[in-house]
Amino acid sequence: MDLEDYKRKAFQKQKEHKKFLDGLKKKPPKNLDYVVQETHEEVFEEIDCLQCANCCKTTGPLYTEKDIERIAKHLRMKPADFETKFLRIDEDNDKVLQNLPCFFLSNDNTCSIYEVRPKACREYPHTDRKKIYQINHLMMKNTLICPAAFEFVERIMKNLGK
Known part of the structure; x- marks a missing residue:
């Protein structure tokens, strides 16, 4: 997978994707959740995250207290030590x-x-969520990071006949 080529396409399609996703928010089709789930499964049958891992290389997840406790326990560390070693507090x-x-x-x-x-x-990349239009802003960001998210938006446009 050529990440640069994909990223270039994702940037070129930003306006089109935004317009489409905004349209879903204004008037969601009755079968949207079904189409989202079907499209998600279709995309992930073809795309293997292990070929890319761009999300792990370029973005960091938010860690909840439950995450910290679970991972620290798994690593046989105290949660406070885990936080000191791996985490920081961001601007939010x-x-x-x-x-x-x-x-x-x-x-x-x-x-x-x-x-x-x-x-x-x-x-x-949150492509299997119900009421997908509630995370349009996040989906737009994800299409620039994740080839599967980009492909998901492309296919959902096609699957909904847009």
Whole structure:
């Protein structure tokens, strides 16, 4: 997968994607949640995140207290020690990684804490959400990071005949 080529296409399509997603918000089709789920499954049958891992390389998830406790326990650390070693407080007062790429990303693009990874990582790129139009801003950002999110928006436009 050529990330630069994909990113160029994603930037070129930003206005078109925004217009489409804004339209969904104004007048969501009755079958939208069904189409979203079908399209999500279709996209992830073809796209293998392990070929890319751009999300883990370029963006850091928000860590909730539950995430911190679960991961610290898994690593046999005290939550406070985990926070000191790996996290920082960002401008929105959220707990995020100190550095990117993610410390837990292995050379083969697998996650060393996959079974206990943060909720934000489990849900990313949020292409299987109900009422997808509630996260238009986030989806727009994700299309620039994640080839699957970009492909999802492209296909949902086609699947809804836009």
